[in-house]
Amino acid sequence: MVRTKKILSGFYNTIKPSLIAVAFGLLAGLIIMLIFNPGEAFQALFTLLIGGFNGGLTGIGNMLYQAAPIILTGLAVAFAFKTGLFNIGASGQMMMGAYVAIHIGVRMELPGGLHWIVAMILGMLAGGIWGLIPGLLKAISNVNEVIVSIMMNYIAGHWLIYLIRTNVFNGSYSRSLNILPSAQLPMLTSIFPGSTANIGILIAIGVAIIAHIIVHKTTLGYQLRASGFSMDGSKYAGMNTKANIITAMTISGLFAGLAGALAYLVVGKTIGTAFNIFPEGFDGISVALLGLGEPLGALFAGLFLSNIRMGGFYMQIYGFVPQIIDMIIAVIIYITAVSIALQAALRIYGDRFKAWFKNRKLKEDV
Amino acid sequence: MDILYQLVQNTYVSMTVLLVVALGGLLAERSGVTNIALEGIMILGAFIGVWAIQGLEVFPYSPLTKIVIMIVSLSFSAVLAWGLSLFTKRLFKKETYDIFKKTLTRKRAMFFISIIITVVLATLFFVWLVNTKVHIQLILIMGMMIGGLVGGLYAMIHAHASIYMKANQIISATALNLFAPAFAIFTARFIQQGQQVPFRSTFLIQEVPILSQIPILGNLLFTRVYLSFFIGLALLVIISIILFKTKFGLRLRACGENPHAADSLGINIYRLRFIAVTLSGVFAGMGGVIFVVTTSTEFNVTVAGFGFLAIAVLIFGNWRPSRIVLAALFFGFMRTIGSSYSIIPFLRDLGLPREFYNMIPYIATIVILAFFSKNSRAPKALGQVYDQGKR
Numbered sequence: 001m002v003r004t005k006k007i008l009s010g011f012y013n014t015i016k017p018s019l020i021a022v023a024f025g026l027l028a029g030l031i032i033m034l035i036f037n038p039g040e041a042f043q044a045l046f047t048l049l050i051g052g053f054n055g056g057l058t059g060i061g062n063m064l065y066q067a068a069p070i071i072l073t074g075l076a077v078a079f080a081f082k083t084g085l086f087n088i089g090a091s092g093q094m095m096m097g098a099y100v101a102i103h104i105g106v107r108m109e110l111p112g113g114l115h116w117i118v119a120m121i122l123g124m125l126a127g128g129i130w131g132l133i134p135g136l137l138k139a140i141s142n143v144n145e146v147i148v149s150i151m152m153n154y155i156a157g158h159w160l161i162y163l164i165r166t167n168v169f170n171g172s173y174s175r176s177l178n179i180l181p182s183a184q185l186p187m188l189t190s191i192f193p194g195s196t197a198n199i200g201i202l203i204a205i206g207v208a209i210i211a212h213i214i215v216h217k218t219t220l221g222y223q224l225r226a227s228g229f230s231m232d233g234s235k236y237a238g239m240n241t242k243a244n245i246i247t248a249m250t251i252s253g254l255f256a257g258l259a260g261a262l263a264y265l266v267v268g269k270t271i272g273t274a275f276n277i278f279p280e281g282f283d284g285i286s287v288a289l290l291g292l293g294e295p296l297g298a299l300f301a302g303l304f305l306s307n308i309r310m311g312g313f314y315m316q317i318y319g320f321v322p323q324i325i326d327m328i329i330a331v332i333i334y335i336t337a338v339s340i341a342l343q344a345a346l347r348i349y350g351d352r353f354k355a356w357f358k359n360r361k362l363k364e365d366v
Numbered sequence: 367m368d369i370l371y372q373l374v375q376n377t378y379v380s381m382t383v384l385l386v387v388a389l390g391g392l393l394a395e396r397s398g399v400t401n402i403a404l405e406g407i408m409i410l411g412a413f414i415g416v417w418a419i420q421g422l423e424v425f426p427y428s429p430l431t432k433i434v435i436m437i438v439s440l441s442f443s444a445v446l447a448w449g450l451s452l453f454t455k456r457l458f459k460k461e462t463y464d465i466f467k468k469t470l471t472r473k474r475a476m477f478f479i480s481i482i483i484t485v486v487l488a489t490l491f492f493v494w495l496v497n498t499k500v501h502i503q504l505i506l507i508m509g510m511m512i513g514g515l516v517g518g519l520y521a522m523i524h525a526h527a528s529i530y531m532k533a534n535q536i537i538s539a540t541a542l543n544l545f546a547p548a549f550a551i552f553t554a555r556f557i558q559q560g561q562q563v564p565f566r567s568t569f570l571i572q573e574v575p576i577l578s579q580i581p582i583l584g585n586l587l588f589t590r591v592y593l594s595f596f597i598g599l600a601l602l603v604i605i606s607i608i609l610f611k612t613k614f615g616l617r618l619r620a621c622g623e624n625p626h627a628a629d630s631l632g633i634n635i636y637r638l639r640f641i642a643v644t645l646s647g648v649f650a651g652m653g654g655v656i657f658v659v660t661t662s663t664e665f666n667v668t669v670a671g672f673g674f675l676a677i678a679v680l681i682f683g684n685w686r687p688s689r690i691v692l693a694a695l696f697f698g699f700m701r702t703i704g705s706s707y708s709i710i711p712f713l714r715d716l717g718l719p720r721e722f723y724n725m726i727p728y729i730a731t732i733v734i735l736a737f738f739s740k741n742s743r744a745p746k747a748l749g750q751v752y753d754q755g756k757r
């Protein structure tokens with residue numbers, strides 16, 4: 001009993017900064033909404049919080065479908081974070097994964113059960129290769145991985161257009177062709193009727209658990225975390241830090257590539273040929289930061305983000321632009337960043353308040 | 367020859383933006399704070415700055431535009447008065463202020479005089495600007511000032527988090543990057559119909575009088591350019607002087623190399639870094655306005671990744687102003703090739719698809735960084751949170 005209590009309080013202490021940050025973020029969102037439309041701000045906030053549940057089972061299904069890629073890009077960023085790397089290029093890796101998955105889905109003909117697995121795994125590998133490049137450059141010639149992965153995003157964006165136009169082009173709509181039905185991920189329409197929910201969310205949960213095990217229970221994860229804490233220290237301890245950097249970036253890329261495959265292995269989901277960098281990669285950064293850089297944290301943060309994004313969609317009936325979600329998330333991330341100082345400040349003021357309260361009581365007693 | 371001139375003139379457009387923003391990044395990074403929020407700051411600066419430009423184009427100014435003009439004249443005269451006070455400090459001996467000795471200290475006297483000068487100047491500027499239709503290049507300068515002001519204020523948020531609250535510099539910058547475009551879209555859609563902020567004037571100077579007559583140089587530097595190009599070059603000179611010839615610059619560099627040593631010699635690291643990051647925001651905001659004004663006819667919530675490119679320019683330029691200008695020139699040229707390959711006969715005949723030319727600047731960045739990063743000299747304390755209590 002004592003032990004469970006201890007674990008629970010430890011858990012509470014871990015997620016406390018996130019909770020504070022979310023509270024502040026929602027408060028900021030409420031203030032913005034009150035400024036622009038005071039009449040319906042509270043209803044809008046309520047809609048926002050309920051999110052996907054506004055649409056019943058269909059809404060939940062759509063929310064889960066959207067959550068899978070965000071969780072995976074979040075995992076990608078979080079995994080790199082553990083090694084002290086900032087993978088801002090999850091978007092590019094995801095784009096490559098999505099393209100390869102679509103290419104396999106359109107051009108190859110395989111039996112039903114096998115097709116989507118092949119497409120998914122090859123998409124994942126494509127993302128891994130795209131993530132390997134910044135890792136290699138960082139390890140070999142110490143190039144700042146942030147800059148390289150941003151550049152890789154832009155290269156992926158332009159190259160994707162070229163690949164689609166030459167290989168899987170649907171000229172009449174200027175977008176990619178539809179994938180074959182056999183390449184579609186198994187759907188969960190029986191549970192969530194009318195939605196696009198598929199087993200992607202289950203895969204994402206599975207990958208989150210695997211990532212957690214890799215990071216916390218294996219030698220590889222230990223080495224990666226050691227490199228993240230101190231490059232020099234882990235080098236001195238005899239670890240191959242360069243190999244660790246490459247491994248971390250590749251695994252990170254694999255996750256992001258899988259995100260692309262899961263998002264686009266659905267019949268009717270296509271990529272247009274206008275230059276566009278997938279926003280899910282940047283959502284991944286938010287998710288990883290909100291999840292405190294932990295794989296399991298990213299899982300819950302991804303669900304939360306996907307939910308309030310759906311909320312933003314439903315909130316439009318009150319005349320609010322969905323971009324308010326991004327503002328709320330930005331505030332949440334900012335507060336997470338300053339949470340250490342903020343918590344200290346809250347503690348100090350809390351203690352002062354308690355002391356003041358105590359003194360007042362004493363005076364009253366006297 | 368005409369093609370060459372055209373390419374060079376196009377190169378200046380991207381180069382100016384990259385140069386100005388990279389100089390801002392230089393200030394922040396030399397003081398030891400990474401600022402990948404430059405992109406977001408550019409977007410916000412461009413949003414408000416272009417909006418101000420849009421307002422300044424309509425002559426009988428609306429009340430909101432008058433407020434903008436007031437802010438511009440106030441901030442301009444404040445900077446002027448501050449510069450004047452620095453100048454007079456050297457001009458007069460300490461004894462000159464003995465008149466005030468009984469009632470005021472020297473510092474306070476300086477402060478009051480500055481404030482009086484500011485208010486008088488600001489009133490004069492305001493009265494002059496409000497009653498005349500301002501010249502088109504002046505509109506550009508005023509827009510840039512507004513962008514810079516907004517950028518500086520916005521960068522203070524990052525500075526506060528990463529310096530005083532000891533936050534991870536990349537995380538707080540990411541928050542800023544996320545907030546700016548969302549805020550721009552949200553506000554623009556609420557106030558007007560779409561998210562775009564268009565403006566009507568063209569700020570291109572066809573020919574600079576007299577100077578454009580110089581044989582080759584006239585064509586290369588003084589025809590079909592924007593005023594911002596010259597402003598960018600002026601800022602380059604100013605920043606080089608500030609960084610390497612003044613007390614402030616020496617302290618700034620010391621702060622980025624070894625903050626503990628600098629602190630032990632009595633420099634206020636926190637304040638210095640705060641000023642540096644704020645200045646970087648000012649530069650980025652100005653860069654955002656320059657980007658929109660020179661490459662488009664409307665603000666459409668993007669600066670095409672120039673904030674990130676500027677950081678690449680900064681790294682490629684090895685944290686030195688003289689190399690940064692070359693790096694910016696190189697990137698500008700690569701971008702020009704990518705966007706206007708069709709006017710170069712040799713490239714047009716290659717027959718490569720359009721997307722490959724678009725990829726050139728980014729691939730070139732990566733390749734060059736791969737070759738030059740090995741012996742790059744980043745400021746030693748870059749990216750580290752400064753904590754006095756730490757060893």
